[in-house]
Amino acid sequence: MSSRRKIDEKxxxxxxxxxxxxxxxxxxxxxAVIAIMMITSVTVxxxxxxAPEDQWLTFDDxxxxxxxxxxxxxxxxxxxxxxxxxxxxxxxxxxxxDSFYNNLIFHRVIDGFMIQGGGFTExxxxxxxxxxxxxEAGNGLGNDIYTIAMARTNVVDSATSQFFINVDSNSFxxxxxxxxxxxxxxxxxxxxxxxxxxxxxxxxxxxxxxSYDDVPINPVIIENVKMVQ
Numbered sequence: 001m002s003s004r005r006k007i008d009e010k011x012x013x014x015x016x017x018x019x020x021x022x023x024x025x026x027x028x029x030x031x032a033v034i035a036i037m038m039i040t041s042v043t044v045x046x047x048x049x050x051a052p053e054d055q056w057l058t059f060d061d062x063x064x065x066x067x068x069x070x071x072x073x074x075x076x077x078x079x080x081x082x083x084x085x086x087x088x089x090x091x092x093x094x095x096x097x098d099s100f101y102n103n104l105i106f107h108r109v110i111d112g113f114m115i116q117g118g119g120f121t122e123x124x125x126x127x128x129x130x131x132x133x134x135x136e137a138g139n140g141l142g143n144d145i146y147t148i149a150m151a152r153t154n155v156v157d158s159a160t161s162q163f164f165i166n167v168d169s170n171s172f173x174x175x176x177x178x179x180x181x182x183x184x185x186x187x188x189x190x191x192x193x194x195x196x197x198x199x200x201x202x203x204x205x206x207x208x209x210x211s212y213d214d215v216p217i218n219p220v221i222i223e224n225v226k227m228v229q
Contacts, residue, residue, distance in 0.1 A: 056228040057193060065089070066192070067096055070224040071106070073201050076165070076194035077228070078148050084139045085188035088150055088159070091133045092188065095161050096225045100127070106220040107212065108164075111202050115220075116151055116164035122219045124209050129160035137175040137184035144169045146191040146198065156183045165191060167202040 056068050062079055069076040082089040095101060095118070104127065106117035120126055135156050143149055147166050150159035164185075166173075175184035191198055201220050209215045 056226060058229050059192065062192070065093065065227055066229045067092070067189075068224075068226050068228045069101075069194075069222060070226075071197065071201070072219075072221045072223060074194060074197035076197050077192055078165075078189045079192045080189040081141065081187075084141055085136045085186060087134050088136050088186050088188040091130075091159075092163065093227060094130070096227055099225075100129075100161060101222050101225040104222045106201055106216065106222065108214045109202060109204055109206055109216050109220065110214050112168055113170065113202075114164040114166050114168075115198065115201050116162060117220070117222055119151075119160075119162040122221065124212060124215065127161070132158045132160050135159065135183060136186040136188070138178075139175075139186065141187035142169075142171060143173040143185060143187055144190075146195055147187045148189045148191065149173070149185045149187045152185065154180065156180060159186065165198050167198060 056075075057077060059066055059077070059079070065080045065082065067078045067080060069078065080089045080092065101118055103121070104118055105120055105122055106115050107120040107124065108116040119129070132152075132155075133150075135150075135152065135158075141147065143166050145166055145168055148163055149166065151162035151164050152159040173185045176182035201216075204216045204218065204220060206214045207217050
């Protein structure tokens, strides 16, 4: 038999009217507050959902140019360093202003190393570029975490459109000397907003496509790149 004692109608406690009215008032207040919170959250959701897709952030704490890289994972904002890498920044901005990067992909992703993009379509077709530029790796900027640098071949001055964002401090990519093996990779900016987006991209599953390794299974699309300031 259960130890819980059944209370019949006669044994139920008498209702204190004042206390009941107090409880009822409190309950109404609580319900009103909850309703206000729900309305507020709905309003915020509506405002966010109605925000224009082409809305971009700007940054008052720098006078340097800033590029927004909008992907299907979110938007990454990169501050560029024209004083340190004038040739590289001008080259990157040329591609941006020509809408070159739109609808290309991050085609090479290695967790703990870097994410690379700006040269291939979703079908892994390489896009035709402008002429290669001078390698400015000797500008004193290191390949620290969240910095952006130019990708290139084994030829020192071979960078065109492709760039990569470091997801760790990769000092072995820095300029050491003027030899082919020691010249390094030119850093020309740094992510100032959207670091979580960079890290999320770096952890996507990859596979090989033809002769290309570390290609995301689900394309990481560069939807749009814009100079926001």
